[in-house]
Amino acid sequence: MKSIEDSLNLRISPKAWHVQRARWGHPIHTICSYMASFPPKVPHYFIDRFTEEGDIVLDPFCGRGTTPAEACLMGRVGIGSDLNPIAYVLTKAKVQSPTKKSLLNRLSDLESGFRRQDTSSLPRKITMLYRKKTQQQLLYLKNELDYRKSTVDNFIMALVLGGMHGDSGKPSYMSIPMPNTFSMSPNYVRNFIWTHRLKPPKHDAFDVIKHRLKRAYKEKISPTKGKAYQKDVRQVTSIMRGKKADLIFTSPPYLKVIRYGKLNWIRLWMLDIEPSDLDGLLDDKHAVPKYMDFMKETINNLARVLKDDGLCFVVVGQVSGHRGPGQNESVELGNRIRETLRNKVNLEIVGLLNDRYDRHMKVSRIWGKKKMGKATKYDQILILCKDVKAVKKKEFKKKASWRRVSIPYSQTTLQT
Ligand SMILES: C[S@@+](CC[C@H](N)C(=O)[O-])C[C@H]1O[C@@H](n2cnc3c(N)ncnc32)[C@H](O)[C@@H]1O
Known part of the structure; x- marks a missing residue:
């Protein structure tokens, strides 16, 4: 049968x-x-x-x-x-993607509105990953991006999340060298930084976001339901x-x-x-x-x-x-x-x-x-x-x- x-x-x-x-x-x-x-x-x-x-x-x-x-x-x-x-x-x-133009406009407003932030309350496990300016930019974006309400802000948040850790030799990542798929434990990272005398890369967070945006929109993205x-x-x-x-x-x-x-x-x-x-x-x-x-x-x-x-x-x-x-x-x-x-x-x-x-x-x-x-x-x-x-x-x-x-x-x- x-x-x-x-x-x-x-x-x-x-x-x-x-x-x-x-x-x-x-x-x-x-x-x-x-x-x-x-x-x-x-x-x-x-x-x-x-x-x-x-x-x-x-x-x-x-x-x-x-x-x-x-x-x-x-x-x-x-x-x-x-x-x-x-x-x-x-x-x-990915399923409610805004236009590239609206993303670039919002990014330009965010970049021109950026002011130095007080990073003294950031946890040590975060500050060890990024140089000072990147810490300030991340803190600023964390406060400014209304990702629950705005699809434009949500897309920018997705790009930030994508660039938060990975191969620091590439222009698409902001942290000290790390896997991009998952975060190593804070203790492991601390020892790794100390053993290899690592310094965070000087990549500007806005440049990383724009680099990732350009890559995502390399092929057409049509409006969807x-x-x-x-x-x-x-x-x-x-x-x-x-x-x-x-x-x-x-x-x-x-x-x-x-x-x-x-x-x-x-x-x-x-x-x-x-x-x-x-x-x-x-x-x-x-x-x-x-x-x-x-x-x-x-x-x-x-x-x-x-x-x-x-x-x-x-x-x-x-x-x-x-x-x-x-x-x-x-x-x-x-x-x-x-x-x-x-x-x-x-x-x-x-x-x-x-x-x-x-x-x-x-x-x-x-x-x-x-x-x-x-x-x-x-x-x-x-x-x-x-x-x-x-x-x-x-x-x-x-x-x-x-x-x-x-x-x-x-x-x-x-x-x-
Ligand atoms: C194997 S992963 C799916 C990955 C996915 N296929 C992709 O392409 O990224 C399983 C997912 O189940 C989610 N998950 C775990 N428990 C859940 C629950 N009770 N309700 C909804 N999602 C849950 C996890 O957050 C995780 O993203």
Whole structure:
């Protein structure tokens, strides 16, 4: 007998995205790095094959907004939500991007309004990273940017977050040399500075922001109908307000692999958020049994916002080094979710794909050979839907197109 996956005949082949360049994608995707983010080519493949212009694409764990941003670039309505405020700023910048002109005007006003700031109350862990003038500029921008109310200020904040730490030899970073993806612990950084007698670079914060802005707008960015939210996945129905998604493409946290608060303390300082408060909110610390409860609740919430003929893809990793019972075992989360939750959730789990990728592309490569790729050796993609019969009736594109154009959102294709 044919499996449901075979009878749906989706014919998904990871090779299709593996053969594309590693950095394939619009430059707006790279305004700020983010741990465990999708390469844009992956959501692109699924959006291109399984949706049409005007369709709604949802990612309720959107991180830096790769799925909703790619959806918007492709003329779909990209909706992204994530509980992490950094993710919210980055996603909003990508799906509600202002014009380059309005950004340059605001930057010019900010630059001419800049006055020296009193930095005496800044924590030592921040002052050790930047020269005096950069500290003053960051403090000034922190006070001036009304990123919650203004999309222009939000975009500038996203550029600031992107430039706060990284390779100090490049004109796109303001700090002493550091990884750009995550912040090393304050103690580690203090010792590193002392051992290597490091001095912060002399890059002007406004120059760094303008450099990053120019790069993001190197290719056209059209107006979109995208939306960004800072909500818990359990509140996804309130985000959708009665609308339903044609496609959900998402990746939840993988057990206890990443602490987004602790590992982003520098960017969180800019947003005035305590890292431990954020870590207390996110679902990134569960051991396996609780994780299954979390995934059950998540899938049932997603069922409420997916169209009957829509598809849902959930990317999870193969993980080891997690907490709780069987902590030394490696867990294939996709298999575990399928075995535990099949027939117990309101979406049908119709398939599972293994997506093996190059370990050298992973962020953990910078932790050295021993730890490289230890947390996640490969991803698994769960395929879910609400009504198999309704999906079967739909015609999907057989192959993805890799042509990159920024399609303006057209009112005539509105299907909401
Ligand atoms: C694997 S990352 C997703 C990365 C994303 N695919 C990208 O391209 O950047 C998982 C995300 O889940 C978020 N998260 C954790 N718990 C959450 C919750 N309860 N509700 C919503 N988002 C949550 C984290 O902040 C993190 O951004």
